[in-house]
Amino acid sequence: MIQRLVVTALQLAELSVSSVVHMMYGLYIFSSAVAGDLTQTLSESIFKSKTTGEVKRSTTQVNDLPPIVLVHGIFGFGKGRLGGLSYFAGAEKKDERVLVPDLGSLTSVHDRARELFYYLKGGRVDYGEDHSKACGHSQFGRFYEKGEYQEWDEDHPIHFVGHSAGAQVVRVLQQMLSDKMFDGYENTNENWVLSLTSLSGALNGTxxxxxxxxxxxxxxxxxxxxLLQICKLGVVMYDWLDIPWLKSYYNFGFDHFNMSWKKTGLRGLVDCLLGNAGPFASSGDWILPDLSIQGSMKLNANLKTFPNTFYFSYATKRTRKPLGMMTVPSGVMGIHPLLFIRVLQMSQWRFPPDIPLPYKGYRDEDWQDNDGALNTISMTHPRIPVEHSNLIVHSDSDCLPLQPGIWYYKIVEADHILFIVNRERAGxxxxxxxxxxxxxxxxxxxxxxPQTLPNEAQQQQLGGDQEE
Known part of the structure; x- marks a missing residue:
């Protein structure tokens, strides 16, 4: 009895610490975005541009390039949310043609894949009739008046870069394209995706x-x-209150569940909190069930690695095994405070002995290396229920020329959020x-x-002029 009370007390203490840390980090991100917007607005009002005209640059060569689409992960956001804050810490500025869609930050992998398609092609998001009925939400969602890449097809494929859950979103989207699951688009196929780069990608759950x-x-x-019960409470209240300016600043993506007080009233709030309605009901149509090992196995069972698409994965870790003993965090300074406790906990995780293992051949020790959010084994390539063709890479030059249909992967010493939000931290x-x-x-x-890049085209033109 005393032992049980001690364990319960420790669990509550850990829950309290985790809740405070996560809420403080969320407030930090939100306040940073607000402060950045206020500073920018103030600067623009004081220092008005004195230029009388703009220098127009030719975009012909840029438009010939296939776009690189950066797909954010859980709790993420795209361009236009959180003011001028960048989820990818400004990485989108490194190339001439990069798109950063804003998808539901907590919506299911299926729903986010549907949103990504219509973001690119345009039109009203169609989540699918059968899926919508089964999950208890509206079939149709946001309307994109103009797609960001309307010419997208097999002859105009796209590069995708997915962070965390974003990688699995792209895989589901590619399978949907192959299965021709978008009404009105009978010509879709898997070759619409030229490449997928998975950055700390949730390919096998966590x-x-x-x-x-x-x-x-x-x-x-x-x-x-x-912790997720506290998260559920906050998300339901946020969507039920439905404060327009707040939701325009950040949105969890559950508008198609119609949880607003304007539509459901007080009874709807109670139903959502009790799990009788909304994304947290028995259908489990939100991101966390998709990130469990069981949920990922269910998704992976229907996902293929396609022979004409290039795949590359960066698997991150912040653990080590000193003297070949137990797995522990690789240090204190190199791990974000938000993730340190989870790195330690995940490195010591043991699947409960009184329930069936998630898959045949599961071993706790295989899942101990992690980056604080995902297990390293999950990020290399699709493994369960069937392992896909793969090759480990120690140096980028070792894998050239790249071959399609193979998951090249590289192990990187980093925690899960080193390459997002805060550029200075990664250096x-x-x-x-x-x-x-x-x-x-x-x-x-x-x-x-091979593609001709804009700067290369200019150099070639200059070289030709000099020869003449």
Whole structure:
């Protein structure tokens, strides 16, 4: 009895600390965005531009390049949210043609994949009739008056870079394209995706979901007392209050569940909090169930690695095994305070012995290396339920020329958020990672002929003029 009380007290203490740390970090991000916007507005009002005209640059060569689409992860945001703050810490400025869509930050992988398609092609988001009925939300969502890349097709494919859950979103989207699951677009196929770069990608789930509150028994339901229950409370209240200026600044993406007080009233709030309606109901149509090992296995069972698409993965870790003993965090200074406790907990995670293992061959020790959010084994390449063709890379030059249909992967010493939000924290590693990603997309990944970059085209033209 006393032992049980001690364990419960420790769990509540850990929950309290985790809740405070996560809320403080969320407030820090939000306040940073607001402060940045206020500073920018003030600067623009004081220092007005005195230029009388703009220098127009030719965009012909730029428009010939396939766009690189950066897809954010859980709790992420795209261009236009949180003011001028960049989820990818300004990495989008490293290339001439980069798109940063704003997808639901907590919506399911399926719903985000649908949103990504219509963001690019334009039109009203169609989540699918059967899926919408099964999950209890509206079939149609946001309307994109103009797609960001309307010419997207097999002859005009796209490079995708997905961070965290964003990588799995792209994989689901590619499978949907292959299965022709978009009404009115009968010509879609898997070749619309030229390449996928997974940056700390959630390709096989994570044991962190169980630490945060997903039940390891089914990988979907929520534990009664957990961090995710607190998250659920905050999200439901946020969407129910439906404060326009606040939701325009940041949105969890659950508008198609119609949780606003204007539509559901007080009864709707109670139903959502009790789990009788909304994304947290039994359907589990939100991101966390998709990130459990069981949820990822269910997704992966229907996802292929396609022979004409190039795949590259960066798997991050912040753990080590001193003297070959137990796995521990690799240091204190190199791990963000938001993630340090989780790095330690994930490195010591053991699947409960009284319930079935998530898959045949599962071993706790395989899942101990992690980056504070995802297990390193999950980020290299699709492994469960079937392992896909893969090759480890120690130096980028070792894998050239790249071959499609193979998951090249590289292990990087970093925590889960080193390459997002705060560029200064990553330092030179930030530039090394993103420069290699964009260079690979532009110079080493192509189906027909090498691409001519805008600066190269100008150099070629100058060279021709000099010869004349």
């Amino acid at each position: 044991t962190r979901t169980y630490l945060d509150g997903i039940s390891p028994e089914d990988g979907k339901s929520l534990k009664l007392i957990s 030179v590693e930030f530039d090394l990672i993103y420069d290699s990603i964009f260079e690979r997309c532009r110079k080493h990944v192509f189906r027909k002929s």
